[in-house]
Amino acid sequence: MANWVIRSRTIAHHLNKKMGSLGFLNLSFWNSTSNSFHSSSSTMPLGDNHGRPYAIFGDSATHFAVRRFKSTEAARESDTKYFNQDAGDQALDFPGGKVEFTSEMNFISESADKRVPCYRVLDDNGELIVSNNFVQVRKEVAIKMYSDMVTLQMMDNVFYEAQRQGRISFYLTTLGEEAINIGSAAALSADDLVLPQYREPGALLWRGFTLQEFANQCLGNKEDKGKARQMPIHYASKKHNYFAVSSPIATQLPQAVGAAYSLKMEGENACVATYIGDGGTSEGDFHAAMNFAAVLEAPIIFICRNNGWAISTPIEEQFRSDGIVVRGRAYGIRSIRVDGSDALAVLSAIRTAREMAISEQRPILVEALAYRVGHHSTSDDSTKYRSVNEIEHWKTARNPVNRFRKWIERNGWWSDKDETEHRSSVKKQLLQAIQIAEKTEKPSIEGLFSDVYDHLPSNLQEQEEQLRETIRRHPKDYPSDVPV
């Protein structure tokens, strides 16, 4: 009897497919077909509606947005994909769909035979390896990409030195990851929302944040759009759709999914790109965000910068999986691994990911492999836990900026003269930016109390008055370079 019932469901399933995607109407057809052959509910396909009790929906099923319940469709489609129709006798129904059974006890190995391969377009000498499977880039875009990578690299060097000289309190660099920064930014559109971790100022630079603005934030002066509230490198710019850098690790991930959900609800032609490092994927928020993004079918790209180190923790001590790309499948998320030192590969993968995220309304995971050439931050000395040779190798032989330079020079789009001019111009701008930022006044004390709430509450008004009164009475105890 059981065999016959299963076959009849197989037939019903076939018919359903032929009838096309009618959503719920299809399901109720299937249920009633099964009902007529088998009255007991023990083998009712609960998996089809994922355990949601139909009693509540009743006849208002058609009221629900088809988009929201596409996952039910996806489950049935995956049944079709994974379920071998000929193995009708070998299948079991479970919540979540059909599963073939086997009498062989096989543990899935903890690792695949081969690591997931890494997509790259340019070899280490900047020569094109592939001729067609990448996103073509116009000359102007390529030049902007290269010059922004150089600017980013130079900004990192100059600001790092400034911290060492005591002019900035803190800084961290993106050295080694310029291609991830700029390549990903170039792949997105200005309407896409970016929720960074903290090693992605390149995305902000690409979108038009000026060197002066970077300097103002790092020096905490009154011109800073963030009103000097955050420590250095914690940039935020609503104008550039770049949300605030936030220190606790990985909190941006579920928040990014929420932002993607809001884009989805508004039906916008845009996605969210959020960044995370290899270490950050150990946080619970990574799991919650990935899982949720898949369930919500959110238009979001998770960009993982796997640079080998989380401060002093190497990836062997961070996780035992084959990097982060293999986790995508565990959540039902399409993923790719790319060479993070290859700006063209990064751009191609993320541009394609963006198209999929928006047109198919789904999350995509992109793992970009690279190397953190710099120390974690100015509070770190990485020579204490890794070899100088290793750092040097990546700084020179695998340098993403040099590699891209070779490609654009080979195309005749860049010359030594352009290089010299660009570098000297950027250097001048950087030094000037710091000098001006240092001379600019600090924000006034009004900035202490505003923006805690939308409107200044009475208790903060009182505190501000008390503070001003105290300053009036004891001016010598108050720093002279901070305006009242």
Next chain:
Amino acid sequence: MRGILRQRVGSYMTVHEALNSALDEEMSADPNVFLMGEEYLCSNLHFLYQISIGLLKKYGPGRVFDTPITEAGFTGIGIGAAYHGLKPIVEFMTFNFSMQAIDHIINSAAKMNHMSAGQISVPIVFRGPNGAIAGAGAQHSHCFAAWYASCPGLKVLAPYSSEDARGLLKAAIRDPDPVVFLENTFLYEESFPVSEEVLGSNFFLPIGKAKIEREGKDVTITAFSRMVGYALKAAEILEKEGISAEVINLRSIRPLDRATINASVRKTSRLVTVEDGFPQHGVGSEICTSVIEESFSSLDAPVERITGADVPVPYNEDLERKSLPQVEDIVRAARRTCNCLA
């Protein structure tokens, strides 16, 4: 199964209906408002209070959605959606579980507007039952009013009556700042009189204003949430003994209405604070300090705090009762302040 509340003519409304109607009206008025929480699709479990009942059917799963079990996850998602301009109302099954999301609430929601210099606001509401439930043990009975109220950037509300529930929830949803909205299980089924004005769809209460539930002249008793009911009962008992107690329903824990509290103490000269949360660094501590700072010369007796015992709330009914404030505790405290006349 109750459906969505239809307008009552005059009389009474439970807090449950008050909250449900407030959610319904705000969702109807603003398409950016949406609800998220656990167990929204299945409303059969008896311990789930179904405050959102009927809303899924009316607004669809795009605006009322059931989340996977991850407080950190869905709180983060709510905050991200709020960054981009939606207005999420995030329900915690109980505020005890909000501890799993505390980083998102404190480090992101509370601080983002300030850190981003006003560029990124977080118009989100976190709501759910808070405090003791009766026979639910330590991890389901903790009161978080003082925890959340200590954090700048948040607003913290604690309604008592149905009028409070409607007015404060509507205000919270409309407020551009993140609001922690602390409900109470016992109060959900309590019925309160509501006027026509309270039933109006544009009714809301100002955040930061306490309400004088009962006027008096001998002692000020401050309370919030369920304890307001206890304080009112205590006031009736005290009345018979010739002590006229003024009962203040705080309504808003942050911002705290220090003006109303101090004006009352300057009138009565005596203060008793009541809460069922833990004593150390509690809401009462803040109120006592405010009164000492601003109305010291008016005090005729030391200030008194009535709080829950400084222990995780026990499960056993009798022990639990002994660990939480009862009406008699409030009465005795008020008497003590009055007997301290010089």
